[in-house]
Amino acid sequence: MAKDKPKDTKGSGGKKHDPAGGQHHAAKAHGQAAKVDTSLPGSREELMALHADARARRNAAPLDSPAFRAAVTDLERIEVRVAAIERAMDPPLG
Numbered sequence: 156m157a158k159d160k161p162k163d164t165k166g167s168g169g170k171k172h173d174p175a176g177g178q179h180h181a182a183k184a185h186g187q188a189a190k191v192d193t194s195l196p197g198s199r200e201e202l203m204a205l206h207a208d209a210r211a212r213r214n215a216a217p218l219d220s221p222a223f224r225a226a227v228t229d230l231e232r233i234e235v236r237v238a239a240i241e242r243a244m245d246p247p248l249g
Contacts, residue, residue, distance in 0.1 A: 189235045199240050206233045 196202055213226035241248040
């Protein structure tokens with residue numbers, strides 16, 4: 156049990172190891188990069204209409220149901236496509 160362990164009287168002083176030394180660190184990428192679904196419409200306006208429809212489907216579906224998860228997946232695909240379009244604008248939006 157924990158009471159049987161001797162206390163750390165030297166070294167870190169019980170603090171967690173901080174590789175940044177207490178300074179702000181740059182964010183690291185995690186997971187996989189999102190893939191842009193080019194089969195979706197190419198205009199932001201059309202995508203926003205699809206997004207509203209997918210939101211309505213998600214909100215109407217029971218939590219964690221297959222319909223809920225399908226709507227969330229559609230939202231993800233649409234949002235990645237919107238972000239790609241906005242980054243390509245001159246000047247970039249956002």
